[in-house]
Amino acid sequence: MEIRGKVHEIGATQQVTESFKKRDLIVAYAENPQFVEYIRFEATxxxxxxxxxxxxxxxxxxxxxxRGRPWTNKEGVTTYFNSLVAWRVTKLANTAPAATAPGMPEMPPVDISSSGADDDDLPF
Incomplete structure (x- = not known):
């Protein structure tokens, strides 16, 4: 699976046990810019x-x-955990259009398809 977003936070490497380490990455995912989701990925x-x-x-x-796994507590209640385990991260080229200079209003598009004359020389 893949997802695109912006790096929000990069965690330090945690040595969980003598033989296991992990690191977290928080990604700001804005499928809907009004409601940004902060998604935690881990690398191990x-x-x-x-x-x-x-x-x-x-x-x-x-x-x-x-990944998902069950865990059963001492009382016999089972809880399920999900993990998003990253295996590759690719930086994306900034493909967003250039921002307008501060103080400069954005100009509306101009229709250059009509010259104002009534003679249309297109064959269709």
Missing amino acids: QDRVNIFDNLAIGDDIEVSFNL
């Missing part, structure tokens, strides 16, 4: 370094696996 073991070349604000695409 030798993949914790895939977040090294990222900076807050970078536009990225995260490739990840969705």
Whole structure:
């Protein structure tokens, strides 16, 4: 699975046990810009370094696996956990249109298809 968003936060590598380490990445996902979602991805073991070349604000695409597992407590109640495990992160080129200079209003599009004359020389 893949998702595109902006880097919001990059966590430090955590040594959970002697043989297990992980690192979190928070991505601001704005499918609807009014309601930005902050999604936590994790990288584990030798993949914790895939977040090294990222900076807050970078536009990225995260490739990840969705994992789920049950956990049963002492009272016998089972709870289910989901994890988004990142295995690749790609920086995206900034493809957004250039912003208007501060103080300059955005100009409306101009229709250049009509010259004002009534003679239409198109064959169709």
